[in-house]
Structures are given as structure tokens and as C-alpha cells.
Amino acid sequence: MHKIKDFAQGALVPVLVLILWEACSRAGLFSAVVMPAPSAVAAKWWAYLLPAQAQEAGQSWLAWAFSGELLHDAYSSLYRVIAGFLIGAGLALPLGLLMGANTRIYALFNPLMQILRPIPPIAYIPLAILWFGLGNPPSFFLIAIGAFFPVLMNTIAGVRQVDGIYLRAARNLGVGQWTMFTRVILPAATPYILAGVRIGIGTAFIVVIVSEMIAVNDGLGFRILEAREFMWSDKIIAGMITIGLLGLAIDTAVSRLNNHLLRWHRGLEH
């Protein structure tokens, strides 16, 4: 009962906004080209979702069901986010662990990191195209940069705040350097690292949309820019809603993963 009530309460304002928007559109208050009615957007979103062609002979039902433009775009964007994020985080994590654990390495790398960190990933676009041309590689590069710094900074902080008592207890049990790293420092730092991962994925998701506007011809970012050229505002909004839904799905997945990996952690409410 509570759930239904909460849901109804949460849905109230969005539904009112939609009704108002629909009413204004029907009354002819905005031009349909500039601001289409929500019903038109919904219809477009549905069309965007469904397969464009009829099922071909020999094509499996599943392949056909997923042949729609929207799912293809969402898949392309998601693929870029994940690949770029894995590259960025994959480099940031070991570097962060080393910088956090060793003051000499920290002193060597920190100045460079501090200079590079404030440069927004968007500012790398010209260089990305120059270096990697068109297609996926410049996207991967930009997304990796977007994910790199949040993960790096949080990993360093996470390693530095590891309570000395754990290190002592581990040394007392006869733990060597490698085991100390993998079984004590790394898990002790995971709450921080995962917070960095969550920020990093968020940044990666922003960067993927931007990067798709420059160098590729699929993905949600590309699609809404393409729709603008044809003045398909309903498709632009349908694309934006899809971006929102995908972002929400990614964040929910990461947060689930967090809860699972941190099930031992005291600060967790669930």
C-alpha cells in the first residue's frame, strides 16, 4: 500500500506537467516544430524503439526485435561508455593505488595530474580527432579522460585513509607486501574507490553524448544532433528521454554493484 502511495505522490508533478504541456500544445500555444506535444514525442519514441523493417526470412526473432534504431543507438552509446570507462579507470586504479601508497611516486606524478585535471574532457576534442581520426577511438579517448580523474583522485584518497590498525594487524599476521596491497589496502579503500567509480561513470556518460556529436554516426548523441538537422524536435526530445533513462539505468546498476561490494560496510543503510 505504501509503495503505491509513494509512487502516486512521486508521479503527481510529472503527470501535471505533461497534462499542462499537452494542453498548451493542443491549444496551439507553441509551434509543433519548436515544441511538439508530449503525445507526439511518445509516438515518435515508440516508432524509434520498434524495428524499422519487417522481419526478414532467416532473421531470428530476437535479432529483429532489437533491430530498431533506438536500441541500436543505446547499445552503441553504452558500449562506448563501458569501453572508455574501463580504459580510464583501468589506468587510474593502479596509478592511484601507487600514488596513495608511496609518497615518492605521489610527489613525482601529482604535479602533472594537478595540471591536467582541470582541463575538461571536451577541450580534448580537437586533439582527439587529430590523433584518432573518426569512429570509436576518439570517443574512447575522451570518455577515458572523463573517467580517469575521479577514479584516480578517489583511489589516492582511499588508500591514504586506510586505518593504520588494519596494516598493523595484517603485519602481525605475517602479511607480505603484495598480499597487503591486494587483500588489505585495496578492500579497505573500496568505499572511496567505488564513490570515484560512480562519479567517473557519470562523467563518462556526459562525455559519450558530446563525443558522439563529433566523430561517429550512431549513438544517442549523434541521433539527437541528426534530428536537429531535419528539425525533428519530437525525435530530439525522444532521444533526450532515452539518454535520461539510460543514465538512470547505469546509475542504478552501479549503485546495486556498490551495495553488493560494500555489504560489509558499516556506513550502509540497506
Next chain:
Amino acid sequence: MSSPILIDNVQKVFKTPGGDVVALKDINLTIQPGEFVCLLGPSGCGKSTLLNAVAGFQPPSDGQIVIAQKTIRSPGPDRGMVFQEYALFPWMTVGQNIAFGLEVQKKEKAEIDLVVNQLLDLLHLKDFRDRFPKDLSGGMRQRVAIARVLALDSPIMLMDEPFGALDALTRRNLQDELLRIWEKLGKTILFVTHSIEESIYLADRIVVMTYRPGTVKRDQVVDMPRPRDPASPAFNDLKRELGRLVMEEQQRHADAEMKLAAVD
């Protein structure tokens, strides 16, 4: 068999911005194998410093600690330590915490399982094997910490106010458990406390320390059969006597703090 702990003329000086702090001075003690020794004294008298030196975390500035003909310079699994703050690894379950030291020693999986099961039994932790420390009470956590150290099968156990944070009932319960395990396994135990009653209840020998510099004020043998009755006249006579000694040092501690406050 295990060998005695020789604490030979140990000094420890901490260099601080406010000047040198002489935490330990002229400490000479021999702890026999199988002996249960309590270090007793007010806060700041250097009990943890001495224990950490024996553990090998902070070597003395002068003098040495010798066990089995070897001078202690680093921690080792022959000297298991139980910390006041439990120091269980929160990301490991109870079973994993206990197994960790054995995994580090690259023991066979079957052997590890066997030892872990024995220890879960010994410390009445059977039902908690797959729980994380955050779900345990303080008393339970300290049982796990003891089991984790027992898994190493080290001849020496070092304990730094292990029951200090527990309520009186849980505390007595764990003291009895500890005595039972000690009698059963024949460990050498060096146990830090600032509770006079706890030290008389547990120890074969109580070393009372002075406050700054930390020296040995009294090396007291406790010659009472166990289980000891805290209400008995002998217990209370000793309690009064040790209380007097500790109070003197407590007073010096308080005076020192008053002086510091006056300077500020």
C-alpha cells in the same frame, strides 16, 4: 618448546615538537613460557609502547627484546596481537578473518578449514562464521580477534586492553574464556590493562608501571588459586595495595597535565 621473553634494559624516547618524551626507561623483565603477565598502570604510562616493542611494531630506542635468541625488530606470527579496537578486517567474514593468517602462510585449504572450525567451536562462534564484523557485538568481535590470533598458533599472545571497551558482564565472560584457553593451550600471555581487578583476576604476575618515564614500579606475583573470587579477603588486600600504587602514578599523571594546562 617456546622460550622466555627477555626485555633487556629497554628505553623508548619519542621525539616530539614539544621535546623528548621518555615513554620507557630501564625496563628489565623476563617472562617465562606459559606465564600470564599483566602490565598495569594509568593512562600514558607506556604500557602500549612496551607491548608494541615486544610485538615489533616500534623497536626500542635502546636496549633489546630477545625471544629464542633473536632480537625482535619486526612483527611476526610467533607473537599474535589482540588490539583494543578489535582490528578485524571488516570486509572479511568471521571465517575469513580467522583463516586469513593461515592463508598468508600458504596452508592447505583442508587444514585451514579444520583449524577454523576448531576455533569457531572453541570460542562459541559457530553460528557467526559467515557474518561480517559490523553485525557482531563488541564481545563477539573480540572473540573473533582472539580466534584469529590463535589460528597462528603462536606461543606468545600480546593483548592491549582487549576487554577495555566491553560491559562488565561480557568482560568477565571473556576473561573466563581467555583463562580456559590459556590453561588448555599453554600460551605465554602479556596482557595490558588499567583495571586492577582484571589484572588480579587473570595474572600470574602483575607488573605495575610508573608514569613518565615508564619504569617498573612493582613486580607482583599473584599467588591465588583459580578461579579467583573477587570478593575474597586475599583478592581485596591485593587490590587495595595495587590501588595505592596506581593512584600514586595517576596523581603524577594528573599533576603533569595540570602543569601542561598552566603553560598553555
